[in-house]
Amino acid sequence: MEDIKKILNEQIDSIKEAGTFKDERVIQTPQETEINVLGKSVINFCANNYLGLSNNSTIKKAAIKAIEEWGFGLSSVRFICGTQTIHKDLEEIVSEFHSMEDTILYSSCFDANGGLFETILSKDDAVFSDELNHASIIDGIRLCKAEKNRYRHCDMNHLEELLKTSNGRLKLIATDGVFSMDGVVAPLKDIVLLAKKYNALVMVDDCHATGFLGKQGRGSGDYHNVLNEIDIITSTFGKALGGASGGFISSSKEIIEILRQKSRPYLFSNSLAPPLVAACIKVFQIISENHEYKNQLEKNTMHFRKEIKNIGFEIKGDNHPIVPIMIYDAKKALMMSEKLLKRNIYVIAFSFPVVPENEARIRVQISASHSEEQINKALHAFKDVGKELKII
Numbered sequence: 073m074e075d076i077k078k079i080l081n082e083q084i085d086s087i088k089e090a091g092t093f094k095d096e097r098v099i100q101t102p103q104e105t106e107i108n109v110l111g112k113s114v115i116n117f118c119a120n121n122y123l124g125l126s127n128n129s130t131i132k133k134a135a136i137k138a139i140e141e142w143g144f145g146l147s148s149v150r151f152i153c154g155t156q157t158i159h160k161d162l163e164e165i166v167s168e169f170h171s172m173e174d175t176i177l178y179s180s181c182f183d184a185n186g187g188l189f190e191t192i193l194s195k196d197d198a199v200f201s202d203e204l205n206h207a208s209i210i211d212g213i214r215l216c217k218a219e220k221n222r223y224r225h226c227d228m229n230h231l232e233e234l235l236k237t238s239n240g241r242l243k244l245i246a247t248d249g250v251f252s253m254d255g256v257v258a259p260l261k262d263i264v265l266l267a268k269k270y271n272a273l274v275m276v277d278d279c280h281a282t283g284f285l286g287k288q289g290r291g292s293g294d295y296h297n298v299l300n301e302i303d304i305i306t307s308t309f310g311k312a313l314g315g316a317s318g319g320f321i322s323s324s325k326e327i328i329e330i331l332r333q334k335s336r337p338y339l340f341s342n343s344l345a346p347p348l349v350a351a352c353i354k355v356f357q358i359i360s361e362n363h364e365y366k367n368q369l370e371k372n373t374m375h376f377r378k379e380i381k382n383i384g385f386e387i388k389g390d391n392h393p394i395v396p397i398m399i400y401d402a403k404k405a406l407m408m409s410e411k412l413l414k415r416n417i418y419v420i421a422f423s424f425p426v427v428p429e430n431e432a433r434i435r436v437q438i439s440a441s442h443s444e445e446q447i448n449k450a451l452h453a454f455k456d457v458g459k460e461l462k463i464i
């Protein structure tokens with residue numbers, strides 16, 4: 073024990089020296105647009121609570137009711153005695169939502185991505201992955217034996233070059249639907265065209281899109297009008313869809329069947345708890361009947377994006393509630409987030425190695441449940457602090 077303690081303490085010290093040590097901020101209230109941090113009330117701009125459903129009373133009631141009806145937990149994996157009617161119901165609802173044949177639930181999207189590639193690809197196959205894909209896609213690909221190709225971020229020429237020279241029996245292109253550091257939607261129109269040309273499958277991880285992006289809120293494929301051309305969708309219940317936890321994969325009958333038979337995080341990990349499953353069913357009911365949440369999110373996003381530019385800040389990304397405000401200098405970005413917190417605006421500064429060097433930024437995440445007043449307060453604070461730090 074003494075040996076490992078010494079080794080790890082050296083590592084921890086060097087993380088601190090590099091300035092990348094992560095202190096967990098403790099929140100003393102439920103997840104809302106207004107939360108208590110360090111004993112004071114702040115407006116929260118850093119949750120993935122896009123639709124504002126994380127503390128929604130209808131969803132909470134559905135979870136409580138499900139505990140009474142279906143119990144707290146299942147104490148089993150799916151195939152032994154961990155599949156209830158509600159698990160099959162939720163899978164069917166998610167399939168319908170994406171117009172896919174079938175869906176499989178996981179404990180998280182991290183697990184979904186971890187259990188996907190190894191199960192469906194062999195050493196004769198090839199995978200093509202955007203260099204900025206989420207860590208769970210990278211890890212999932214690491215586990216599989218297929219030929220691995222990494223293309224430059226959203227660079228379609230590079231992707232085509234790699235597709236052209238690959239000898240893979242099956243080819244699979246894997247991409248985040250939305251890249252969370254930039255708020256950039258993947259160029260799925262072009263990806264789908266290349267997939268057709270080179271007979272490849274397309275896998276999209278839509279964690280930052282499911283439930284609100286696109287005309288019907290069906291994600292990045294919906295946004296680009298190519299939902300029917302996407303072969304595999306993975307996503308999470310832990311962001312817009314209530315924010316609790318759980319993930320899924322939607323695809324063809326055969327792909328989902330082989331995942332049920334062989335995917336290790338599915339086979340060897342506990343079934344999703346009944347209150348989560350029932351609450352997620354309620355979430356889909358709410359978002360299919362009521363577009364108000366999605367519309368309000370779009371309205372809030374447009375308002376913030378427009379006004380923050382008018383103030384003089386440079387922002388990145390597509391029309392997405394992730395709004396990266398470019399500061400470039402890491403120290404300034406950190407100072408900015410601290411000064412904003414003093415004014416009760418809670419945002420996070422990101423710098424190298426999370427984003428490229430000299431591209432430090434403040435990432436703002438807009439929610440449907442932000443009031444206009446809250447957004448305007450943030451805009452005012454940004455303006456004052458931006459001037460103070462001579463950024464604008």
Ligand SMILES: *Cc1c(COP(=O)(O)O)cnc(C)c1O
Pocket residue numbers: 179180181182183206208248252277278279280307308309310317318319
């Ligand atoms: C958040 C996220 C995940 C992980 O989802 P969990 O359900 O929290 O495990 C995977 N991929 C992307 C792109 C994400 O943003």
